[in-house]
Amino acid sequence: MSHIIEPHTSTLHTRRDFLRTSMLGAAVSFTIPVFLQKTFFTLDAMAADSAIQTATGKDGTILIVLQLAGGNDGMNTLIPYADDAYYRARPIIGIPRQNVIKVNDFAGLNPKLTGLKGLYDEGHLSILQGVGYPNPNRSHFRSTEIWQTASDSDKVEPYGWLGRYFDSCCKGADPTVGVAIGNESPQSFTSANPTGVSFSRPEQYRWMNDDKSGASEQIYREMNAPDPTDMRALDENDGGTIGSLAGSPTASRHGESNLEFLQRTALDAQMSSDKVLAIARKYPAGVSYPRSALGDSLNLVGRMIAGGLATRVYYVSQGGYDTHVNQAATHTRLMGELNDALVAFAQDMKAQGNFGRVVLMTFSEFGRRVAQNASNGTDHGAAAPMFVMGGAVKAGLFGQYPSLDSLNSGDLAYNLDFRSVYATILDRWLRAPSKQVLGRQFPLLNLV
């Protein structure tokens, strides 16, 4: 190899850098592990493909996806206060008419969502009513999967909708193109060539060691980068001595083996941790965020945006919405946390001058049943509202509030397919071909 990198002295910035520096021009392509080979060959194709986007972190649009996990009670979020049927169905947990923050003469917001009403009035929040999909599924897991993969309810789609976006538009991009706050990677990020990183505490998002000399760090970097002597990945059928090295690459009958996956994640971890840590040290919180898990998550997103992390999509979540029993207290608290965190984030973005660059979208796997249950809670339902917030968002109420008179098995019927919202965000906000990502063309909304 003509060019040997010294990992300790020169920190690599992207997976592409790594490949360029270590492999391009050298006759080593036959030893490249499968997972890198794929990326390697896409480099040539990149220039020709106009859909490819590069995130610089300094400009360009950013999407923040906020999952309300557990099935948010949409009817106590956006309340059809003018409909007596609502109060008949929910004699105990219905929100009294006088407490509703009225948005129009039919529906209004949960009393805790005062800040969201402010954003709505100033023109930075849109409320999408009755969002769902045909033949709704009431299982948390299946319905979450449907939302995460943007599939029809009777089809199983192997990859996430954001993963497919990364795949079709962000090939060769830095792994931080998708960032999930937390320790998990959301299903919506899964793809044929998975990318994206996750972290929750920047100061702990690094490899720690006691060796001050740096020798140890250098070995760590080397061991967690591709091994050019590793030829196992090439010979899928070998079962001899090479195959019996620690971690057989022939593990998975489908695509990437667990070892290859681990190697790739290790490289992503190494490269992204340097950047995240540098940004975290340089950019403290811009505004004061409320003390809640969601507040902490959005605070971190705010700092990463301030520091210009090359990210197109951030993913955060707020849990606890599965309110089967005595839901009033729980749901009220959740609405309060949601409101306070979103208001702080909007302030932060405005102070940074980045409000016009971000769109935040909420979703939940389903709404809840119209009628309260015997335990003063609500069971799994169907259609529910979504919020979309940002400086460039066109404020307003979109769609129709589903009728309480023509229910579908006791649940609100959808009248806006969530994939229209995704399509709009992809086409109009991320500038990505939604038809290619979602598999077909969904009607666009005049949302951004």
Next chain:
Amino acid sequence: MLSPLQATQWDLRNAAHLLNRAGFGGTPDEIKAFYQLGFDRAVQFALLGPDDSTQFPKPAWARPQDLMEMRQTMMLMSPEDQKVVQQDLQKQYRQNDLDLITWWLGRMRYSPNPFREKMTLFWHGHFATSVQKVRETYLMWQQNETLRQHAFGNFGLMVKAISRDPAMLIWLDTRESRKDHPNENFAREVMELFTLGIGNYAEDDVQQAAKAFTGYRIDPRDESFRYAPFQHDDGEKHFLGKTGPFSGDDVIDIILQQPACARFIAKKVWEFYAYQDPSGELVNALAQKFRQNNYEIRPLMNTIFRSAEFYSHDAVRTQIKSPVQWVVQTSKVLETGLPRPQITVNALRQLGQLPFAPPNVKGWDGGKAWITTSTLLYRYNMANFAVGNGPLRIERLRRVANPQAVAGNGFDVQNFEGPDLAKVVPQQVRGDPKRLVAYLCFRLFQDPLTPRDTEAFVKYVSDHGPNPDDDSLRELLHLMMSTPQYQLT
């Protein structure tokens, strides 16, 4: 499909594989001893290990409370006092939760029969119930005992026991289910997640099954299962093509008659023990055995542990360790205790698998889902702690400076000091860097590494002179564990 492994193929590597998967691995000596049992006796040992219940007596708090009496006493108190008592109770439960996790991890780590604990861990992930909703630790302990009792027993009996298990009655709201308001939560999950899998029943079957599971209650006097006939709907139900005044047990019996049930369980067990995405043929062969044996679990495990497929290249060294596996196996291979409860519990939470607190009723996804950039770095940093670096090293330095000082930096060094290097890296392998690295490869991976990785570690040892000091050896262990390979078993 499912050809048995020939006894002649039983070698050290396969023995290590069985010990890793059926249990939580072991030291080089333990692997050798397991190998020397021979294939037959090793498999038998993994299926019928010794009873360890006298070694792990139940925790002091693991007894029922008289909720009725508590409620009556509380009613006589002022609202302020009630609040104080409630808070104390919650505090006690949280302490007990920590105790319960520690108790179980200790049993996995030290039991002479880790195999039953591993199987119990599988069933915990399968009938995933969280203390977050159940609240009371005793009920979680009791469920854990029920799962242990049935771990290698009969699957049908286990499902029936679980349908009456008080923690489950709370977790999936069965205790709320009334004749005139059947709750569908348990009825749905018992089919979707516990027995059949989605697509093998209709929405109507959920509603019909929900009627059958009405009348299941918890007795407030001793927190045991109680059947309340007046709350049970004994009318006709139409369930999976059959009609009758079915009880909950009848519904479970009808479910067990579905071929989908045996396939669903066999596949899940195989994926937990061997590898993901087994072929349809393999699953069918296993499922057939399972049904032939009337859903007895031990014969199913016997078939798995004896099959050549279990020792194939698809299986050996291909599984991503679960966080629990990582923690227990690390403690075994480094011959250390478990780090003190707060550290271990926090690590398991960060790594995504806190026992008794699965994320939802689906349990842990496992496999690649264990690994993100975040959890991978956390594993590497946990390894740093496990080898005795970081805060433990600072503590050692402090004690060298002041031998009279008692441990006081928050780390219980009496409980956990990292490995005894004289044991983990014996004198006889230390002279030769290549031999040392090969020895540690077997200890940590039970397998050699690639030439590049081996050379890098050999070079590291050589650079530290003919006799590397303890700090260098600890760092070497840390480096070898800070690799993709150490995450596999």
